[in-house]
Amino acid sequence: MDRRAGDRRRGDSPEGVGGRRARLPGRDNRHVRRAPDRAGPAGRAARTHEPQVQNNLDADPPFEPWRTEALRRGYRASISVPLVYKNTLYGVLNLYAGQSDVFDDVEVAVLRELGEMIGYAVNAVERKKALVSDSAVELRFSITDMNVTALQFARQTGSRFEFEALVEQADGSLRAFFTVSGASFEETERFARDTSVIRDLNLIADRDGDLFFEAIISESSFLTSVMEYGAHPTELIATPEGGELTVELPQNGDVKAFLEMFLDTYEGAELLARRELDRPIQTEEEFKAVYEKRLTQRETEVLRTAYFAGFFEWPRESSGSDVADILGVSQPTVNRHVRSGERKLFELVFEGD
Numbered sequence: 495m496d497r498r499a500g501d502r503r504r505g506d507s508p509e510g511v512g513g514r515r516a517r518l519p520g521r522d523n524r525h526v527r528r529a530p531d532r533a534g535p536a537g538r539a540a541r542t543h544e545p546q547v548q549n550n551l552d553a554d555p556p557f558e559p560w561r562t563e564a565l566r567r568g569y570r571a572s573i574s575v576p577l578v579y580k581n582t583l584y585g586v587l588n589l590y591a592g593q594s595d596v597f598d599d600v601e602v603a604v605l606r607e608l609g610e611m612i613g614y615a616v617n618a619v620e621r622k623k624a625l626v627s628d629s630a631v632e633l634r635f636s637i638t639d640m641n642v643t644a645l646q647f648a649r650q651t652g653s654r655f656e657f658e659a660l661v662e663q664a665d666g667s668l669r670a671f672f673t674v675s676g677a678s679f680e681e682t683e684r685f686a687r688d689t690s691v692i693r694d695l696n697l698i699a700d701r702d703g704d705l706f707f708e709a710i711i712s713e714s715s716f717l718t719s720v721m722e723y724g725a726h727p728t729e730l731i732a733t734p735e736g737g738e739l740t741v742e743l744p745q746n747g748d749v750k751a752f753l754e755m756f757l758d759t760y761e762g763a764e765l766l767a768r769r770e771l772d773r774p775i776q777t778e779e780e781f782k783a784v785y786e787k788r789l790t791q792r793e794t795e796v797l798r799t800a801y802f803a804g805f806f807e808w809p810r811e812s813s814g815s816d817v818a819d820i821l822g823v824s825q826p827t828v829n830r831h832v833r834s835g836e837r838k839l840f841e842l843v844f845e846g847d
Contacts, residue, residue, distance in 0.1 A: 620724030638762035
């Protein structure tokens with residue numbers, strides 16, 4: 495089967511949409527953005543998120559201005575495949591063939607799956623960029639939309655909800671850590687049981703009345719939806735009066751598209767602040783210097799002794815009691831300093847503080 499990609503000049507594809515390659519966030523998307531306002535196949539694909547097939551360009555051209563150019567190049571059939579992840583459109587891939595009636599149901603199904611795979615891959619790249627980029631854009635919003643589960647909970651219980659962190663599981667689900675103030679464990683558990691967004695709720699600690707929880711959150715959750723658009727949530731606070739969300743996006747990401755989506759999707763959403771974040775990459779020596787500066791002299795002594803004594807090996811070559819005997823201190827002292835040093839290291843690794 496003869497499939498042709500054509501060259502990359504703007505006039506080669508329907509509607510001026512970049513027909514031979516997918517346009518990605520942060521790049522020149524202006525042609526794709528115009529497509530939904532037009533009647534051609536690429537426009538319909540962008541608007542409906544469904545592949546659009548033209549199997550006989552001689553008899554049924556996409557639209558008249560493009561017909562002469564298509565026939566001159568030998569195109570006889572085309573398909574426009576949206577590159578989509580969930581509800582996010584990352585571009586449209588246009589493919590052309592030199593024969594009519596070549597895009598049958600099987601071909602369309604395979605190409606639809608290809609478009610979804612590309613969309614998923616682009617989304618994954620955007621999410622990773624938000625986490626590891628040395629420069630980012632931080633956006634802070636106020637939100638009052640009661641479709642947001644955290645706001646529902648705060649309003650219903652008269653409490654304060656504060657998001658702490660998200661951890662992506664191996665199966666793609668998300669584990670959320672959060673703190674609840676002003677609501678009992680029973681109230682929180684009952685709310686979680688009545689919603690489809692939260693499952694496997696576990697109380698980790700009671701910090702003087704502030705309850706620290708972890709739970710699995712579903713694909714339909716507010717935070718999951720935010721991440722699907724390439725943003726990394728860093729703060730979510732909800733009270734009975736409303737909430738605030740802070741997210742980070744890579745500086746070369748499609749910040750404008752995220753802004754438009756968020757403000758259009760969530761009722762009462764308002765942008766409170768935007769700022770550029772500069773996070774210079776540290777060398778190994780700089781990271782080590784920052785970490786060691788945080789340790790006390792005693793923590794450094796205990797950690798170095800424990801490390802060279804094989805305390806961190808598996809199986810352990812020395813126990814906490816062995817390390818304590820070496821240092822001439824009690825085992826609880828060793829455990830306390832080891833835990834403190836580990837916490838400071840993990841703060842640098844996971845919070846980039």
